[in-house]
Structures are given as structure tokens and as C-alpha cells.
Amino acid sequence: MPVTDRMLIGAIASNPGRYDGAGEARYCRDCETIYFASAKDPATEHGGHQFVLLPALNPDGSGxxxxxxxxxxxxxxxxxxxxxxxxxxxxxxxxxxxxxxxxxxxxxxxxxxxxxxxxxxxxxxxxxxxxxxxx
Ligand SMILES: [Zn+2]
Incomplete structure (x- = not known):
């Protein structure tokens, strides 16, 4: 199922934008889904998949x-x-x-x-x- 605008906006609004922190929101091209990955929780189920980084409304620590x-x-x-x-x-x-x-x-x-x-x-x-x- 393709991602909806609503799903994307939700991910953008809550995207911490820090892989080495609370995580970053990604879109997996192979699964056509949004997921979060971080150094602590690298989302290995998408290992080897192609992804794009989603924008963040307010990345952690960015102000x-x-x-x-x-x-x-x-x-x-x-x-x-x-x-x-x-x-x-x-x-x-x-x-x-x-x-x-x-x-x-x-x-x-x-x-x-x-x-x-x-x-x-x-x-x-x-x-x-x-x-x-x-x-
Ligand atoms: Zn995937």
C-alpha cells in the first residue's frame, strides 16, 4: 500500500532527524513504507533495502x-x-x-x-x- 500524505506528514512532524540519537525517519523503496532507524535500533528488517531520508520539521537539537x-x-x-x-x-x-x-x-x-x-x-x-x- 503506497504511503499517504497524512502518513508522510506524521513522520516529518515527529522525525528526530538523528541517526545517532532518537532516530531518523526513512522511506523504504523496497517495502514502500515509512520506518525509523537509529544506531541503537537500526531496523535490520530493511537491511540492504534502498531508502530515502525523510525531511524533519524540527530535528532534535536544531532549534x-x-x-x-x-x-x-x-x-x-x-x-x-x-x-x-x-x-x-x-x-x-x-x-x-x-x-x-x-x-x-x-x-x-x-x-x-x-x-x-x-x-x-x-x-x-x-x-x-x-x-x-x-x-
Ligand atoms: Zn524495506
């Missing part, structure tokens, strides 16, 4: 999503940006971009706006993955 967030909030009023920077200095950017209910800094409206950016980025990475996988 990639936080960087996109910091760029994104520049469209908000300076005062709000300062509040978020102060929050991030104390609790980190990973938490600052979360909804306030979950201990984050964002209101419902802000979260909605931010989620649209995240979804857009996931769609972009999905297209990239589709390109890598091919027809």
Missing part, C-alpha cells in the same frame, strides 16, 4: 522550529514580541510557542495563526518528501 517562530512573531506588535522574548528567556522557545493552557505563552488566536505557519511548513516538506520518493 529549527523555534527559529521559524522567532521570524514569524516579527509581524506582531513590538510589545508582544518583547513579552514572548522575556518568556522564552525564562522557559525556552519550545514552550513559548505553545498554547497557554499547556504552560506556553500563546493565546488561542495566536496559536491558530502560528499553526497555519506550521501547517504551511509541513506541506512544503511534504512536497519535498514526495519529490524525493518520486512517482
Amino acid at each position: 529549527r522550529l523555534a527559529a521559524i517562530f522567532q521570524e514569524f512573531i516579527k509581524r506582531w506588535p513590538a510589545e508582544r514580541q518583547e513579552q514572548l522574548e522575556t518568556f522564552a528567556r525564562r522557559k525556552g522557545w519550545d514552550l513559548a510557542m505553545e498554547l497557554h493552557y499547556g504552560g506556553g505563552a500563546l493565546t488561542d488566536e495566536e496559536t491558530e495563526e502560528w499553526q497555519q505557519v506550521v501547517q504551511g511548513e509541513l506541506q512544503r516538506l511534504l512536497a519535498e518528501a514526495r519529490q524525493l520518493i518520486g512517482p
Whole structure:
């Protein structure tokens, strides 16, 4: 069964992108499936198979999503940006971009706006993955 966009987006969103750490998401050409492999758990069932590395929304330790967030909030009023920077200095950017209910800094409206950016980025990475996988 070919992989769906939904499956690919799920893998991209949760891809740690580190073989020597929590693992990396791959697409196996032979099995036409998505799997995770790491130094600790090398997924030997796909040994010798051809694979492509899937993109990662936020690779472990990269701060990639936080960087996109910091760029994104520049469209908000300076005062709000300062509040978020102060929050991030104390609790980190990973938490600052979360909804306030979950201990984050964002209101419902802000979260909605931010989620649209995240979804857009996931769609972009999905297209990239589709390109890598091919027809
Ligand atoms: Zn395989």
C-alpha cells in the first residue's frame, strides 16, 4: 500500500532527524513504507533495502522550529514580541510557542495563526518528501 500524505506528514512532524540519537525517519523503496532507524535500533528488517531520508520539521537539537517562530512573531506588535522574548528567556522557545493552557505563552488566536505557519511548513516538506520518493 503506497504511503499517504497524512502518513508522510506524521513522520516529518515527529522525525528526530538523528541517526545517532532518537532516530531518523526513512522511506523504504523496497517495502514502500515509512520506518525509523537509529544506531541503537537500526531496523535490520530493511537491511540492504534502498531508502530515502525523510525531511524533519524540527530535528532534535536544531532549534529549527523555534527559529521559524522567532521570524514569524516579527509581524506582531513590538510589545508582544518583547513579552514572548522575556518568556522564552525564562522557559525556552519550545514552550513559548505553545498554547497557554499547556504552560506556553500563546493565546488561542495566536496559536491558530502560528499553526497555519506550521501547517504551511509541513506541506512544503511534504512536497519535498514526495519529490524525493518520486512517482
Ligand atoms: Zn524495506
